[in-house]
Amino acid sequence: MSTLTELLDLLEPKAGLAGRHLWLIALLDWIRGKDNNPQAAVARLRLFLDAAQARPGFQARLHQWWRTLVATVDATPLLADFGFAPRAAFLSELGERLRYKLLPGTPETTHAAELFMLLFPTPFDARWLKLIDEDSLARLGLLLNTTPPDDGEAAADPEPQHAGNTLLQDWQAVLMEALTYCTSQVVATGFSPELRLRMSPQTLQARPFHGLAGDLDALRSALLSHGPDSGALHLALDQFKSRLEACRSAASSIYAHLDEHGISVGLVFRLRQLRERILRIRELLDCLLSDKPAGSAMQLLARLVLLAEERRSIRALVAANSTLLAAKVAERGAETGEHYITRDRAAYVQMLGKAAGGGALTAGTVLLKFMVVALALSAFWSGFVASLVYATSFVLIQLLHFTLATKQPAMTAPALAAKLKDLRSTEAVGEFVDEVTHLVRSQVAAVLGNVLMVVPVVILISVGIQFGLGHPMIDAREAAHVLQTLSLLGPTLLWAAFTGAVLFTASIIGGWVENWFVLYRLASAMRYNPRITRVLGVARARRWSAFMHDNISGFTSNIALGFMLGLIPPMTGFFGLELEVRHVTLSAGQLAAAAAALGWDALRLPALWWCVAAIPLIGALNLGVSFYLAFRLALQAHNVSGVDRARIRSAIWARWRSKPSSFFVPG
Numbered sequence: 001m002s003t004l005t006e007l008l009d010l011l012e013p014k015a016g017l018a019g020r021h022l023w024l025i026a027l028l029d030w031i032r033g034k035d036n037n038p039q040a041a042v043a044r045l046r047l048f049l050d051a052a053q054a055r056p057g058f059q060a061r062l063h064q065w066w067r068t069l070v071a072t073v074d075a076t077p078l079l080a081d082f083g084f085a086p087r088a089a090f091l092s093e094l095g096e097r098l099r100y101k102l103l104p105g106t107p108e109t110t111h112a113a114e115l116f117m118l119l120f121p122t123p124f125d126a127r128w129l130k131l132i133d134e135d136s137l138a139r140l141g142l143l144l145n146t147t148p149p150d151d152g153e154a155a156a157d158p159e160p161q162h163a164g165n166t167l168l169q170d171w172q173a174v175l176m177e178a179l180t181y182c183t184s185q186v187v188a189t190g191f192s193p194e195l196r197l198r199m200s201p202q203t204l205q206a207r208p209f210h211g212l213a214g215d216l217d218a219l220r221s222a223l224l225s226h227g228p229d230s231g232a233l234h235l236a237l238d239q240f241k242s243r244l245e246a247c248r249s250a251a252s253s254i255y256a257h258l259d260e261h262g263i264s265v266g267l268v269f270r271l272r273q274l275r276e277r278i279l280r281i282r283e284l285l286d287c288l289l290s291d292k293p294a295g296s297a298m299q300l301l302a303r304l305v306l307l308a309e310e311r312r313s314i315r316a317l318v319a320a321n322s323t324l325l326a327a328k329v330a331e332r333g334a335e336t337g338e339h340y341i342t343r344d345r346a347a348y349v350q351m352l353g354k355a356a357g358g359g360a361l362t363a364g365t366v367l368l369k370f371m372v373v374a375l376a377l378s379a380f381w382s383g384f385v386a387s388l389v390y391a392t393s394f395v396l397i398q399l400l401h402f403t404l405a406t407k408q409p410a411m412t413a414p415a416l417a418a419k420l421k422d423l424r425s426t427e428a429v430g431e432f433v434d435e436v437t438h439l440v441r442s443q444v445a446a447v448l449g450n451v452l453m454v455v456p457v458v459i460l461i462s463v464g465i466q467f468g469l470g471h472p473m474i475d476a477r478e479a480a481h482v483l484q485t486l487s488l489l490g491p492t493l494l495w496a497a498f499t500g501a502v503l504f505t506a507s508i509i510g511g512w513v514e515n516w517f518v519l520y521r522l523a524s525a526m527r528y529n530p531r532i533t534r535v536l537g538v539a540r541a542r543r544w545s546a547f548m549h550d551n552i553s554g555f556t557s558n559i560a561l562g563f564m565l566g567l568i569p570p571m572t573g574f575f576g577l578e579l580e581v582r583h584v585t586l587s588a589g590q591l592a593a594a595a596a597a598l599g600w601d602a603l604r605l606p607a608l609w610w611c612v613a614a615i616p617l618i619g620a621l622n623l624g625v626s627f628y629l630a631f632r633l634a635l636q637a638h639n640v641s642g643v644d645r646a647r648i649r650s651a652i653w654a655r656w657r658s659k660p661s662s663f664f665v666p667g
Helices: 004-010 017-032 038-054 058-072 076-081 090-102 112-119 124-130 134-145 165-191 201-206 212-226 231-261 265-288 293-311 314-340 345-374 379-399 409-421 426-469 476-486 492-519 522-528 530-536 538-574 584-604 606-637 645-658
Strands: none
Touching: 004 017, 004 038, 017 038, 017 058, 017 112, 017 124, 038 058, 038 124, 038 134, 058 134, 076 112, 076 165, 076 265, 076 293, 090 314, 112 293, 124 293, 134 293, 165 212, 165 231, 165 265, 165 293, 201 231, 212 231, 231 265, 265 293, 345 379, 345 426, 345 584, 379 538, 426 584, 426 606, 426 645, 476 584, 476 606, 492 522, 492 538, 492 606, 522 530, 522 538, 530 538, 584 606
């Protein structure tokens, strides 16, 4: 790092574009220092001001350098557009952020935003910019705006309020231009068809976006003609702010439409851009009309520094613009999940019956899976055919209204998270604990129904094949392989936890497709499209429309789950990762087939009992990981915060001590 004396000597007003900017980058590096101390950075700024005023001839060179800088780099786009996508589209902004992440910037640029990100690369810069005092800002303004006398002596210190008048006027002109740019962008976004078609009818009748530009022109005229303290300016400012608030309300009315008709990440991105531009207009107005313009300018620059850090973050972009989509997925999951929670004995018995039906069908899935293995296809095609078997089986379970236990957690977690919003009273906490016990009991019933049915049905199928074909479902070699892969002594529990994440992912895919189905009104298209009704008839088209609306999420999640269970092992094995899946119902069925193949002698094998011990743990990890991920997503989507977790844990533990059986069977 150069010393201050070297920096002062290196200033060359007639240097090339890159040279001028490199000097400024070096100066800010020196001011920033290496101690990460904002007070020390401000002290170094004062030291620079002292040295600049004391060095003969430096002020003239600095003034010439500054005039060249502001003539070649326009600050207006920085103030108006920095932090916003050049095109109001999610994917284009994602591409921009990837470029900022992966490609280095160059100081040889007239793009103010790109230069700004090189000048202030870390959030630390915002801290020391906010601490710069008014006296230092006045001295800096004088230094940049006044040519010293020819004899090289420093100019006498003027009154601070009179320093830098020309610079202040230039700054106000830049702010007005930035306001014009921002306002035009707000109006253009408000006129876009994607937003207008989703605004409320009352908003469209009020036409708030039509007069916004005219109100800004009136504000500009009042400022230029009557000054910043005039009554005319205050009237124009009130009118402009009122119109701006009406535009914000008009944009907010679109969210009600999204709640009912589905959410698009791209549309949410446009709405967020519009809201942020309105906030930027307010910040620019505050800076323009501030009693302390230099201090307000530093606060605005500090805000832009923090925005620059966010501008580089891909995670922030995805998180900010997918929150509403996550909320809609969680909300739809909560509606579905209510059907999976049993609250009385009759519902509990019904859940056991549905789970038993799902276990019986899964036994057929196990048979078909071993038949696919017997075909000895290549890894990919074996996984692909197995995926078709799984997906078909899961969809059939759905159509017959049976239950697959591990499909529940991702549905029930949002329903439980939605109840965390109102836990202000002791009664509410008690009701929440009741819901927890109902949920756990429902999961236990589903797992028991699946496992206790799939095991005997697989054994019966194997015995039937033995009597009919003279050999069991699988041979001894395949049975030994099953015992090895399902053993508790191996990585079974790791794969079971991974399968829980797969189950959660399948539910998210189902919720996303359902939202897409609703967003593009495909149910209405199926019901009323003339070509569809000519083929199906009006009544049948109506029935198919209702059927797909009710089942599209289940179909999608089941098919996605089937293909992930079948294709993840061969696909990851191709890359050397060799990830496996362990689904509790399928694993129990495979273990039953292995035991049937080995006969009564299997009961004396320790390997069998290690596998038996693994089954309940596989089920717990399948359910637990899937539920945890879905629950965390639902908490974020429902904006649940400040929950007294200790109070909830204490209440659940008290219920466990007093009524442990309530977590397993209804009272």
